[in-house]
Amino acid sequence: MYPWAEPDKLLDEKSLDQLILFYRYGWEAQQMQAQVYWGVLGQALSGDEPAKTTLDEFKKSHPDAIVENGAWKVSR
Numbered sequence: 143m144y145p146w147a148e149p150d151k152l153l154d155e156k157s158l159d160q161l162i163l164f165y166r167y168g169w170e171a172q173q174m175q176a177q178v179y180w181g182v183l184g185q186a187l188s189g190d191e192p193a194k195t196t197l198d199e200f201k202k203s204h205p206d207a208i209v210e211n212g213a214w215k216v217s218r
Contacts (some may be wrong), residue, residue: 152161185192200214201207207216 146165152164156164204216206216207214209215
């Protein structure tokens, strides 16, 4: 997953709790990556058009959004 995350280095420098957390987050990231990949691939193979959202639609759904440092900031 990470080039620096060699098993010997992790076992020597991390606690068991840190190793479990590292493994869990890595596993969740791999699952999310697979879901996105297969979702996009499935959509392409089925011939569905991707949903097109425009800036105007975004502004209508988030009227309080502001641009901050080049990115949209939306209150939750």
